[in-house]
Amino acid sequence: xxxxxxxxxxxxxxxxxxxxxxxxxxxxxxxxxxxxxxxxxxxxxxxxxxxxxxxxxxxxxxxxxxxxxxxxxxxxxxxxxxxxxxxxxxxxxxxxxxxxxxxxxxxxxxxxxxxxxxxxxxxxxxxxxxxxxxxxxxxxxxxxxxxxxxxxxxxxxxxxxxxxxxxxxxxxxxxxxxxxxxxxxxxxxxxxxxxxxxxxxxxxxxxxxxxxxxxxxxxxxxxxxxxxxxxxxxxxxxxxxxxxxxxxxxxxxxxxxxxxxxxxxxxxxxxxxxxxxxxxxxxxxxxxxxxxxxxxxxxxxxxxxxxxxxxxxxxxxxxxxxxxxxxxxxxxxxxxxxxxxxxxxxxxxxxxxxxxxxxxxxxxxxxxxxxxxxxxxxxxxxxxxxxxxxxxxxxxxxxxxxxxxxxxxxxxxxxxxxxxxxxxxxxxxxxxxxxxxxxxxxxxxxxxxxxxxxxxxxxxxxxxxxxxxxxxxxxxxxxxxxxxxxxxxxxxxxxxxxxxxxxxxxxxxxxxxxxxxxxxxxxxxxxxxxxxxxxxxxxxxxxxxxxxxxxxxxxxxxxxxxxxxxxxxxxxxxxxxxxxxxxxxxxxxxxxxxxxxxxxxxxxxxxxxxxxxxxxxxxxxxxxxxxxxxxxxxxxxxxxxxxxxxxxxxxxxxxxxxxxxxxxxxxxxxxxxxxxxxxxxxxxxxxxxxxxxxxxxxxxxxxxxxxxxxxxxxxxx
Amino acid sequence: xxxxxxxxxxxxxxxxxxxxxxxxxxxxxxxxxxxxxxxxxxxxxxxxxxxxxxxxxxxxxxxxxxxxxxxxxxxx
Numbered sequence: 001x002x003x004x005x006x007x008x009x010x011x012x013x014x015x016x017x018x019x020x021x022x023x024x025x026x027x028x029x030x031x032x033x034x035x036x037x038x039x040x041x042x043x044x045x046x047x048x049x050x051x052x053x054x055x056x057x058x059x060x061x062x063x064x065x066x067x068x069x070x071x072x073x074x075x076x077x078x079x080x081x082x083x084x085x086x087x088x089x090x091x092x093x094x095x096x097x098x099x100x101x102x103x104x105x106x107x108x109x110x111x112x113x114x115x116x117x118x119x120x121x122x123x124x125x126x127x128x129x130x131x132x133x134x135x136x137x138x139x140x141x142x143x144x145x146x147x148x149x150x151x152x153x154x155x156x157x158x159x160x161x162x163x164x165x166x167x168x169x170x171x172x173x174x175x176x177x178x179x180x181x182x183x184x185x186x187x188x189x190x191x192x193x194x195x196x197x198x199x200x201x202x203x204x205x206x207x208x209x210x211x212x213x214x215x216x217x218x219x220x221x222x223x224x225x226x227x228x229x230x231x232x233x234x235x236x237x238x239x240x241x242x243x244x245x246x247x248x249x250x251x252x253x254x255x256x257x258x259x260x261x262x263x264x265x266x267x268x269x270x271x272x273x274x275x276x277x278x279x280x281x282x283x284x285x286x287x288x289x290x291x292x293x294x295x296x297x298x299x300x301x302x303x304x305x306x307x308x309x310x311x312x313x314x315x316x317x318x319x320x321x322x323x324x325x326x327x328x329x330x331x332x333x334x335x336x337x338x339x340x341x342x343x344x345x346x347x348x349x350x351x352x353x354x355x356x357x358x359x360x361x362x363x364x365x366x367x368x369x370x371x372x373x374x375x376x377x378x379x380x381x382x383x384x385x386x387x388x389x390x391x392x393x394x395x396x397x398x399x400x401x402x403x404x405x406x407x408x409x410x411x412x413x414x415x416x417x418x419x420x421x422x423x424x425x426x427x428x429x430x431x432x433x434x435x436x437x438x439x440x441x442x443x444x445x446x447x448x449x450x451x452x453x454x455x456x457x458x459x460x461x462x463x464x465x466x467x468x469x470x471x472x473x474x475x476x477x478x479x480x481x482x483x484x485x486x487x488x489x490x491x492x493x494x495x496x497x498x499x500x501x502x503x504x505x506x507x508x509x510x511x512x513x514x515x516x517x518x519x520x521x522x523x524x525x526x527x528x529x530x531x532x533x534x535x536x537x538x539x540x541x542x543x544x545x546x547x548x549x550x551x552x553x554x555x556x557x558x559x560x561x562x563x564x565x566x567x568x569x570x571x572x573x574x575x576x577x578x579x580x581x582x583x584x585x586x587x588x589x590x591x592x593x594x595x596x597x598x599x600x601x602x603x604x605x606x607x608x609x610x611x612x613x614x615x616x617x618x619x620x621x622x623x624x625x626x627x628x629x630x631x632x633x634x635x636x637x638x639x640x641x642x643x644x645x646x647x648x649x650x651x652x653x654x655x656x657x658x659x660x661x662x663x664x665x666x667x668x669x670x671x672x673x674x675x676x677x678x679x680x681x682x683x684x685x686x687x688x689x690x691x692x693x694x695x696x697x698x699x700x701x702x703x704x705x706x707x708x709x710x711x712x713x714x715x716x717x
Numbered sequence: 718x719x720x721x722x723x724x725x726x727x728x729x730x731x732x733x734x735x736x737x738x739x740x741x742x743x744x745x746x747x748x749x750x751x752x753x754x755x756x757x758x759x760x761x762x763x764x765x766x767x768x769x770x771x772x773x774x775x776x777x778x779x780x781x782x783x784x785x786x787x788x789x790x791x792x793x
Contacts, residue, residue, distance in 0.1 A: 599720045606723065611783040616776045677723075680782055684719030 052076045187278045191293050194274045198267035202300040205257065205264035209307040212250070212257035216314040219243070219250035220321045250318075257311065264304060271297050291427050298419045305412055316401075331376075338368055523709070529563040530570055531706035536560075537699050541586070549585035553695065557582055560702070567709075573702050581695040587688050589696075593659050596667065599685045600652050603671075603678035604629075607648040610676025622677075634660055637670065648678050665693055726778050733778075734771030741767020 051058035051072055058079060062069040072079070222243045275297065278290045383390075537556040557574050564570040580586070587595075608622035635653035644650075651670045658666035668689040671682050679686075745763020753759045 595720070602720050602723055609779075614776075614780045614783050616772055616779065619779065681720050681723055687719075 048075050055079065187281060188289050190274050191278055191289055194267065194271045195293050195296055198264065198271045198300060199296065201260065201264040201267045202304055205260040206303055206307045208253065208257035208260040209311050212253040213311050213314050215246070215250040215253035216311065216318050219246040220314065220318045222246040223321050261304065261308065268297060268301060291423065291430055294426070295423050298423055302416050309409065526564055526567065527706060527709035530560065530567065531710050533560040533563045534699065534703045534706045538703060541695070541699060549587050552583050552585045553577065554582040569705060570702060573698050573705070577698050578691050578694050580691050586692045586695045589664055589692065592664060592685065592689050592692060595685055596659050599682045600656060602681045603648060603652055603674060606677035606681055614677065637666065646673055648674055664689055668693060730771065730775030730778060733774050734768065737767035737771040738764055739767065741765065
């Protein structure tokens with residue numbers, strides 16, 4: 001970078017120098033801008049160069065300056081790929097770690113066809129040892145090696161494919177994680193389940209591996225014994241048998257171990273899947289469980305690896321021994337071949353050798369063996385010569401192998417440590433998280449408490465305020481409503497009262513009118529009655545026949561009295577009637593008039609008779625006077641009576657005049673002025689006249705009154 | 718009827734006069750016959766007495782309303 005900058009500055013300075021050295025030229029205008037252009041170009045070039053060197057700077061620039069990413073892409077090419085996250089590495093490393101094991105180890109994460117292929121491979125592997133024993137020692141290592149190679153070969157594709165699988169698995173995990181947090185119980189259950197199962201299987205695998213280890217150990221030991229020992233053939237055969245047993249045992253144990261290991265690994269992978277799923281689901285409460293599960297997983301893997309390493313070591317040793325034994329067997333085979341060439345009837349079977357050899361076969365065999373021994377001694381001498389080289393080569397190989405083993409062990413240990421550290425870190429993180437969470441929770445709780453207190457206070461205050469406000473509003477509204485209501489009620493009441501009053505007044509008016517009408521009608525009726533009764537009375541007055549008095553007026557008067565009992569005037573008048581008229585009736589005017597003439601004659605005849613002159617002679621004289629005196633029968637009475645008018649004859653003349661004119665009253669008045677006997681004679685007539693006059697007067701009064709009353713009632717008020 | 722009173726009175730007078738005269742006459746006659754040997758004076762006398770009596774009765778009868786009794790004055 002420093003060099004680049006130096007170059008950049010040089011470039012700039014050169015440009016400047018170039019600018020400075022150029023003399024004035026017709027193209028000065030373009031040269032004038034040159035320095036700026038050069039500076040700009042230099043800056044741009046420098047930026048591009050630095051971006052090329054430092055991708056971070058490039059990223060920064062791309063972020064800050066728009067369209068710079070296009071420029072960079074044009075000039076430098078596409079940006080470098082982003083940094084692969086760390087998380088994938090241990091996942092990648094562990095399967096690598098696990099599957100780096102040589103023998104019969106399956107990788108369940110590998111795609112199905114490969115696993116199937118793998119399945120097919122261990123199947124021939126256990127199948128193979130069974131048919132051919134001799135080939136068995138050679139074949140298992142071969143097959144194992146083949147498997148190794150296959151596995152080695154398939155590591156890379158497995159590794160390469162794992163990202164895809166990983167992503168798919170991750171997606172699956174994410175899908176799982178997208179389910180709700182009620183998955184927690186399911187997850188924990190699942191975890192525990194798988195954990196238990198995997199633990200069991202791991203223990204099983206470890207046990208099997210250890211068994212395999214022991215089996216391998218015994219086998220190796222036996223093999224070595226068998227190789228090294230120079231026992232008699234029967235013992236050898238026994239040894240071989242034992243060796244075979246041991247081998248079969250070993251293979252069986254190894255297969256079992258391999259199977260169990262496979263199962264364990266499967267389960268572990270499942271557990272890993274579940275753990276990852278649980279992790280992906282991001283349920284906080286499951287974290288300790290996940291951590292524990294991871295720890296367990298890690299420990300299981302570690303144990304498994306240890307055991308596998310042991311088995312591996314044993315197997316390496318066994319390989320060496322087997323190689324050695326291979327060589328020996330080769331020699332033996334060779335030997336057998338030679339033997340078989342010599343003794344064809346003998347079966348070239350290692351197991352069959354122990355019991356089927358005859359004596360000369362044995363002799364030939366021994367001879368052959370001696371020859372072989374000589375040959376081998378020669379070879380041995382040769383070998384001793386090459387020993388050094390071979391040892392060195394072997395040592396080199398050993399060193400390499402050791403190095404490899406060490407590397408692998410170191411890697412494994414590193415990875416284990418790494419995993420452990422990671423687990424510890426996670427645990428610590430979890431603890432710290434828990435602590436922090438607890439802390440945070442307490443703080444939050446405190447804050448929440450404070451907040452709630454504050455809120456409570458504020459709410460209280462607010463509540464108070466609001467309540468007051470509301471109360472006020474309510475009260476004002478209520479007041480308003482009340483006043484309105486009252487007003488309305490009052491209005492209603494007023495209107496009602498008004499209506500009622502008016503109605504009442506009208507009613508009263510009507511009642512009064514009716515009453516007055518009734519009264520009036522009553523009055524009218526009474527008046528009518530009175531009038532009727534008065535008319536009756538009048539009529540009764542008219543019933544006077546000639547010289548006979550009327551009917552007694554008593555009935556009519558009683559009727560009057562009854563009909564108008566409350567009319568005082570009428571009552572008074574009714575009572576004012578003379579009793580005679582009531583009881584006896586009165587004479588009519590006509591009868592009185594008629595009677596008057598008689599009375600007059602008589603009165604004329606006895607005109608001279610009074611209390612002083614009342615002898616017969618006087619009678620005769622008055623009679624004579626009445627005959628001899630001629631005067632007007634009727635004489636209009638003067639308005640004022642003088643003394644000389646008090647003469648009988650005059651009076652009678654006046655009375656006659658009056659009575660002829662219908663004025664009974666005046667006539668009665670005149671007759672009343674008579675003296676003496678004339679008076680006595682006219683007394684009854686006078687009385688009658690008086691009665692009649694009285695009655696007539698009263699009746700006329702009554703009728704007038706009745707008429708007046710009737711008129712009064714019939715008139716409109 | 719007061720006007721009939723006079724007539725009645727006159728009727729009574731006449732009747733009385735008649736009776737008295739008659740009676741007087743009769744008595745007179747009787748007396749005359751009996752006592753006075755047919756003299757005419759008792760007849761006259763009787764008749765006169767009768768007549769006088771009748772006259773006096775009639776007069777009294779006619780006067781009767783004007784007569785003032787002693788008890789009336791006392792009452793006054």
